[in-house]
Amino acid sequence: MRYLYFILLAAALMSCSQAKQHIPAIRPYAFNDSGYQVITTVINEKANSVAMLYGNKAAMHLPSTGAIYKLVTYREQDNQSWYGSYINGELLSVETVDMTPVTNGQPPAYQFRPYNGATAASDAAARTAFIQSLQPAWYPCDPQ
Amino acid sequence: MKTSRLLKIALLTTGALSIAVAAISFTTQVVENPPVTGEINAPEEVKQLFRHACYDCHSNHTQLAWYDKLPVVSGLVRKDVIAAREHLNFSEWDRLSPAQQQSALWEAYNMINSGTMPLPSYAALHSNAKVTPAELSGLRNYLNTKRVKVVPDSVKTAQARQQWEKATPVQLPVSVNGIRHMPEFRQWQVMSTTSRFDNTTMRVMFANPVAMQAIKEKKINPWPDGAVIVKVVWEKSIDVNGNIHPGKFLNIQYMVRDAKRYQDTDGWGYAKFETPALKPYGATPMTFRECSSCHRAANKTGGIFDLSTLN
Numbered sequence: 001m002r003y004l005y006f007i008l009l010a011a012a013l014m015s016c017s018q019a020k021q022h023i024p025a026i027r028p029y030a031f032n033d034s035g036y037q038v039i040t041t042v043i044n045e046k047a048n049s050v051a052m053l054y055g056n057k058a059a060m061h062l063p064s065t066g067a068i069y070k071l072v073t074y075r076e077q078d079n080q081s082w083y084g085s086y087i088n089g090e091l092l093s094v095e096t097v098d099m100t101p102v103t104n105g106q107p108p109a110y111q112f113r114p115y116n117g118a119t120a121a122s123d124a125a126a127r128t129a130f131i132q133s134l135q136p137a138w139y140p141c142d143p144q
Numbered sequence: 145m146k147t148s149r150l151l152k153i154a155l156l157t158t159g160a161l162s163i164a165v166a167a168i169s170f171t172t173q174v175v176e177n178p179p180v181t182g183e184i185n186a187p188e189e190v191k192q193l194f195r196h197a198c199y200d201c202h203s204n205h206t207q208l209a210w211y212d213k214l215p216v217v218s219g220l221v222r223k224d225v226i227a228a229r230e231h232l233n234f235s236e237w238d239r240l241s242p243a244q245q246q247s248a249l250w251e252a253y254n255m256i257n258s259g260t261m262p263l264p265s266y267a268a269l270h271s272n273a274k275v276t277p278a279e280l281s282g283l284r285n286y287l288n289t290k291r292v293k294v295v296p297d298s299v300k301t302a303q304a305r306q307q308w309e310k311a312t313p314v315q316l317p318v319s320v321n322g323i324r325h326m327p328e329f330r331q332w333q334v335m336s337t338t339s340r341f342d343n344t345t346m347r348v349m350f351a352n353p354v355a356m357q358a359i360k361e362k363k364i365n366p367w368p369d370g371a372v373i374v375k376v377v378w379e380k381s382i383d384v385n386g387n388i389h390p391g392k393f394l395n396i397q398y399m400v401r402d403a404k405r406y407q408d409t410d411g412w413g414y415a416k417f418e419t420p421a422l423k424p425y426g427a428t429p430m431t432f433r434e435c436s437s438c439h440r441a442a443n444k445t446g447g448i449f450d451l452s453t454l455n
Binding site (some may be wrong): 027033037038040041042043045046074083084086087134135137140141 | 250253254257258284287304307308312325327330331333334336337338339340341342343346348359360362364365376378380386387388389390392393396417420422441442444445448449450451452453454455
């Protein structure tokens with residue numbers, strides 16, 4: 001009888017170990033969107049990066065004052081679950097363009113925050129112009 | 145004396161049953177093998193992999209072992225083969241469009257790579273079906289010759305521009321399985337973004353608060369009921385500087401977690417709304433079984449493909 005219990009216990013342990021799946025290490029979320037909405041996405045294959053442009057409420061309802069944009073750039077990496085796809089990997093930088101000074105006749109304020117050893121963009125004016133040039137992606141049910 | 149007679153009867157009955165079962169096994173036609181219309185054109189090593197690992201179910205060259213023809217088992221085998229051929233039939237490869245062929249190849253790789261295919265239960269009994277790492281590597285090398293590069297396309301650019309002129313539907317569309325389009329996803333957090341090189345699309349995934357909490361707590365196998373993941377899909381559009389942007393909007397896809405309600409599709413309810421008119425995809429709820437069978441390749445992450453991992 002003791003052997004029977006041993007076999008039953010072994011079978012139960014085996015079934016438990018089979019049912020428990022190994023979950024891959026999910027990358028923690030390094031960027032908090034703080035309620036900003038995604039405006040568009042831009043992929044730079046040469047730099048092996050992908051960036052998402054976020055905007056605050058003012059940025060989503062142009063023309064308006066007080067628009068703030070954040071371009072969040074990630075390194076692209078292989079998608080472990082699907083060969084045939086790249087996915088955003090480690091966070092490289094967050095660039096902020098604040099349009100508030102424009103109302104006083106000054107240029108937009110630009111800020112670069114690097115992550116994971118990324119180097120700062122050399123030309124703030126060029127980066128500001130690039131961020132401003134990005135067109136919104138077409139999202140269903142967004143105000144057209 | 146009495147025991148000996150009983151033993152004889154038992155032996156005779158067992159013998160007769162064995163002969164009957166063997167006869168059924170050798171003569172039963174479990175599935176027919178219809179004529180081949182056109183097979184895949186690929187390097188021999190790739191074809192060889194498909195032949196020994198996939199063809200018993202995914203072709204018109206089904207060759208069954210005697211034990212596949214046993215009563216009860218044969219019914220299950222027949223069901224599996226018919227379903228497998230409907231999903232992908234290498235003997236009717238010519239009936240697929242070039243885009244469908246491309247998609248089927250990458251799916252085949254990912255299903256094998258994840259250990260989803262050949263079905264583990266099938267591979268356990270059919271040792272010849274197992275795929276070696278060298279064979280898988282050969283298939284991957286072949287796929288690498290089929291990577292898609294996005295090129296400037298004035299027609300698609302014009303179509304992307306036109307979509308801004310069309311109004312989105314006033315009434316929110318509802319899929320045949322009851323899942324509705326949820327514009328509130330624009331307030332949800334971005335889960336990830338992907339750039340496909342097996343086709344020309346790019347995507348952004350959003351997770352509702354339930355799903356995002358599950359990701360943070362790593363409680364995703366299984367995902368909690370109420371989790372919703374939204375995927376927005378565009379054609380890639382490349383500019384003069386080589387930057388790639390979302391171009392023509394293609395569709396928006398939903399995965400809604402309700403383990404009981406959607407138990408036929410592994411606990412996820414699927415929906416897709418196509419074009420800026422958000423036309424619901426799929427005529428019957430059965431349509432979405434295709435989605436769940438493919439998503440089994442992401443079994444380790446509870447059926448969700450697009451989670452960024454620490455590689």
